[in-house]
Amino acid sequence: MSIISEKISQTDQLASLFEQSREKLNQGSSPILNRMREVSFKRFAQAGIPDFKNEDYKYTNLKPAFEKSYRQELLRESGLINLNEVFKCNIPQLDTHLVFLVNGWFYSGNNPGAELPNGVVLGGLEQIANDKPELLQNYLNRQAGLSNDPFVALNTAFVKDGFFLFVPKGVVIEKPIQIINLLSSDENLMATQRNLVIAEAASQVKLLICDHTLTSASFLFNTVSEFFVGEDALVDVYTIQNHHNQSTSINSAFYKQERNSNLVTGTVSLHGGLIRNNLKVTFNGEHAEANVNGISFTDKKQHVDNFTVIEHSSPNCLSNQVYKNILDDESTGAFAGRIHVARDAQQTVAFQRNNNVLLSDKAKMQTKPQLIIDADDVKCSHGATVGQIDEEALFFLRARGIGENDARMMLMNAFAHEVILKISIEPLRERIDELIEKRLNGEISRCHDCNYQCNC
Amino acid sequence: MLSIKNLRASVEGKEILKGINLEIKAGEVHAIMGPNGSGKSTLANILAGKSDYEVLEGEVTFLGQNLLELSPEIRSRSGLFLSFQYPVEIPGVPMVNFLKASVNEHRKFKGLDPLTAGEFLKLMRAKKDMLHLDTELTNRSVNEGFSGGEKKKNEIFQMAMLEPKLAILDETDSGLDIDALRVVAEGVNALKTTENATIVVTHYQRLLDYIVPDFVHVLYKGRIVKSGGKELAFELEEKGYDWIKNGEN
Ligand SMILES: Nc1ncnc2c1ncn2[C@@H]1O[C@H](COP(=O)(O)OP(=O)(O)OP(=O)(O)O)[C@@H](O)[C@H]1O
Numbered sequence A: 001m002s003i004i005s006e007k008i009s010q011t012d013q014l015a016s017l018f019e020q021s022r023e024k025l026n027q028g029s030s031p032i033l034n035r036m037r038e039v040s041f042k043r044f045a046q047a048g049i050p051d052f053k054n055e056d057y058k059y060t061n062l063k064p065a066f067e068k069s070y071r072q073e074l075l076r077e078s079g080l081i082n083l084n085e086v087f088k089c090n091i092p093q094l095d096t097h098l099v100f101l102v103n104g105w106f107y108s109g110n111n112p113g114a115e116l117p118n119g120v121v122l123g124g125l126e127q128i129a130n131d132k133p134e135l136l137q138n139y140l141n142r143q144a145g146l147s148n149d150p151f152v153a154l155n156t157a158f159v160k161d162g163f164f165l166f167v168p169k170g171v172v173i174e175k176p177i178q179i180i181n182l183l184s185s186d187e188n189l190m191a192t193q194r195n196l197v198i199a200e201a202a203s204q205v206k207l208l209i210c211d212h213t214l215t216s217a218s219f220l221f222n223t224v225s226e227f228f229v230g231e232d233a234l235v236d237v238y239t240i241q242n243h244h245n246q247s248t249s250i251n252s253a254f255y256k257q258e259r260n261s262n263l264v265t266g267t268v269s270l271h272g273g274l275i276r277n278n279l280k281v282t283f284n285g286e287h288a289e290a291n292v293n294g295i296s297f298t299d300k301k302q303h304v305d306n307f308t309v310i311e312h313s314s315p316n317c318l319s320n321q322v323y324k325n326i327l328d329d330e331s332t333g334a335f336a337g338r339i340h341v342a343r344d345a346q347q348t349v350a351f352q353r354n355n356n357v358l359l360s361d362k363a364k365m366q367t368k369p370q371l372i373i374d375a376d377d378v379k380c381s382h383g384a385t386v387g388q389i390d391e392e393a394l395f396f397l398r399a400r401g402i403g404e405n406d407a408r409m410m411l412m413n414a415f416a417h418e419v420i421l422k423i424s425i426e427p428l429r430e431r432i433d434e435l436i437e438k439r440l441n442g443e444i445s446r447c448h449d450c451n452y453q454c455n456c
Numbered sequence B: 001m002l003s004i005k006n007l008r009a010s011v012e013g014k015e016i017l018k019g020i021n022l023e024i025k026a027g028e029v030h031a032i033m034g035p036n037g038s039g040k041s042t043l044a045n046i047l048a049g050k051s052d053y054e055v056l057e058g059e060v061t062f063l064g065q066n067l068l069e070l071s072p073e074i075r076s077r078s079g080l081f082l083s084f085q086y087p088v089e090i091p092g093v094p095m096v097n098f099l100k101a102s103v104n105e106h107r108k109f110k111g112l113d114p115l116t117a118g119e120f121l122k123l124m125r126a127k128k129d130m131l132h133l134d135t136e137l138t139n140r141s142v143n144e145g146f147s148g149g150e151k152k153k154n155e156i157f158q159m160a161m162l163e164p165k166l167a168i169l170d171e172t173d174s175g176l177d178i179d180a181l182r183v184v185a186e187g188v189n190a191l192k193t194t195e196n197a198t199i200v201v202t203h204y205q206r207l208l209d210y211i212v213p214d215f216v217h218v219l220y221k222g223r224i225v226k227s228g229g230k231e232l233a234f235e236l237e238e239k240g241y242d243w244i245k246n247g248e249n
């Protein structure tokens, strides 16, 4: 009884917000965004906030996060954030094309255009949708719109801004594009961000996405990103999530890959109260390859859930997933990886592995592989381990004079290293190694505790 | 240097060491022999500080300190070295990182500055040459994919890097080919001074041809049941352990 009334009240609250905000939502937004709202909100309202009865959300309860009240920035606010100050924090200082988003809004001070190759478009979704809707119209919501996920529908209903990237045919962007997503608010804030990336045939681009919270308010961050990876295109997407403990982050990423394309993703969940990452890859042409990786570090009561779906819709494609979690204290984690090999997707190669280390008795990890194979000539494997730190190895290192903490650190770094090695941007790899070391030393959480003064 | 008095220890409720007494002085080499399961590795592991064992009784003094109170890392830094019977593989921890951390911890303990990258590589090269260690091995993760013999050689290489005061070699000879055995033994001998001591745990007299012991002890069912000079090893090689077992009955 109470569960039902809760569901109604949370969804109802959002419904009345949606009703009241219709004008603001539509204001300044392109019709191609606005026309998706009603139907999407209906889809969300029908499903409601999922609970454990929803198989896809069995291990992640988002209800408490939605019970808090939040304000939303439905119109662009001119915040007074000194982004250069922010930049000194743990963000890797790499040589990149850099843009900022604040609370889901593409920062007006961004100016990445000058250095980018001809024809590349990098900008805010709001603006591009207004100025060049023809760039978006064949792509926007073409993947996300097929999803049953209520948060994806919610995102589409409330969409205002996000980043947009278009890489024309054959164009190679040498330097990584770095997107820094900042959350900053004095009051609790729900932020919606919608991203769209189109990498045309034979193009090459590497994206580095960094998520940060800047103030101690509670955040509910709901992002949806759609990636279209053209024939022969090479796309790398690395995400570093670094939010404080009062934040909830729901990220849904969709990748559609054409023939011969190659995708590498790496999701590094360094810190965050609750993180849910939905990731879906769909092979829409033969001989495409996706390397999908993730590593998370949790402590206290944090929770990280990676939910992946690889749709082998075309023959001769390869997918390889490696997800790892290091869990301390009472933190919890989940990994659910679904691989679906369609009936005619012969010669599919699909690997999946999930390895987890529990550093305390109270930490818990749920892992659930799911292989649905409708073709007969395929090579698929999956494996999962949940274990403690290798005591034999720990003793060996200590018996050589290495202190217990350092020895543990070495072993955890070693465990994480396999995932880090998949990152193709070398300086980034080193930075991430450093960040992980900081994280494991507890320095990053200290940084959060000090309310992001960022000079620590 | 090392003094063990009436050491009794158990693992999972089962008493393995039933009162060990052993005195080792600087400059000495002691061999410990004994049938499988008699407690040789248990003794070695307890000395190195492995926590799986419960010490029921007894005292161990190492260089004037109560050894049993020290953490494994402090024991190591104080100069105790265990060459493991079964060295563990640690994928993802590069040999070089591990060794550097190890060497520099030892230096820090002695109040010395850490080695520079150059100094460290030079030291490593010298010790590798001494033991004819394949250069490629130090480019890998600790023991990862090493052959049985390579792992043992790697243990002695670490010993050479750390130059311990007391080295406990737990069946370092098993798994080594004849040439490697000679090289390893020569390495151990080269490190020998009047200041340090070695405990050699072995099943074979062969190793003792190279590393000549001052004393040979026979450990049987958790007790040292016989001690003697190096000739005891020959006797064991010839007659096996039965005469000792029987003698005990
Ligand atoms: N962690 C453990 N758990 C249970 N039993 C153990 C453990 N460690 C040692 N033992 C037991 O203690 C006894 C002594 O083992 P130990 O390894 O010390 O023998 P050893 O003399 O080194 O033999 P070997 O010559 O075969 O190496 C054996 O019976 C062994 O099974």
Ligand SMILES: [Mg+2]
Pocket (backbone or CB within 6 Å): B040, B041, B042, B085, B170, B171
């Ligand atoms: Mg043994």
